[in-house]
Amino acid sequence: KAGVTQTPRYLIKTRGQQVTLSCSPISGHRSVSWYQQTPGQGLQFLFEYFSETQRNKGNFPGRFSGRQFSNSRSEMNVSTLELGDSALYLCASSLRGTSTDTQYFGPGTRLTVL
């Protein structure tokens, strides 16, 4: 089975722009979660989607948004980019989206904001 895929792998944007990142979960997985990884803050949860509904949200400003499609693929969007948004954005999928489910991570999208 193919793993979690994320596109693009690398992005360079300037302040004020917006960006959309894409995540394709493992086939059959219904839950998708997004995380931001930075050297200073570590790994922080952004949001989780299950059956096209946002089920859980982390402590990020409204500039960060996401959605999930009927095929479980997910996108996240960051508007009005700031320098501090530079990070590795990781997507993870799980089969049933339960608390005991294992999350499997993609390789990430490295976003650099200039």
Next chain:
Amino acid sequence: AQSVAQPEDQVNVAEGNPLTVKCTYSVSGNPYLFWYVQYPNRGLQFLLKYITGDNLVKGSYGFEAEFNKSQTSFHLKKPSALVSDSALYFCAVKNASNTGKLIFGQGTTLQVKP
């Protein structure tokens, strides 16, 4: 609030020696505990998890972890370290009310010297 602590930023061991990477947690209710490993410029790879049952959990690549409820710890161990084990290790926790949200520790860099 849930939290995970990894008290050591870096652990150094010689190849062939046993290794331990420490993790303590704080969560309400029953904890669901996970270990992940991250190689440079890669996403997180799942190693093992504790949900319930036997306190000693065996995982991928010869790793195991011991759940200790009284000490709220979930230390990662391996009897004989390999140079290829050198990477960044993350401990994470969920509880029953958090379906898609993993709370991560800050990570521990494991350096295995030949």
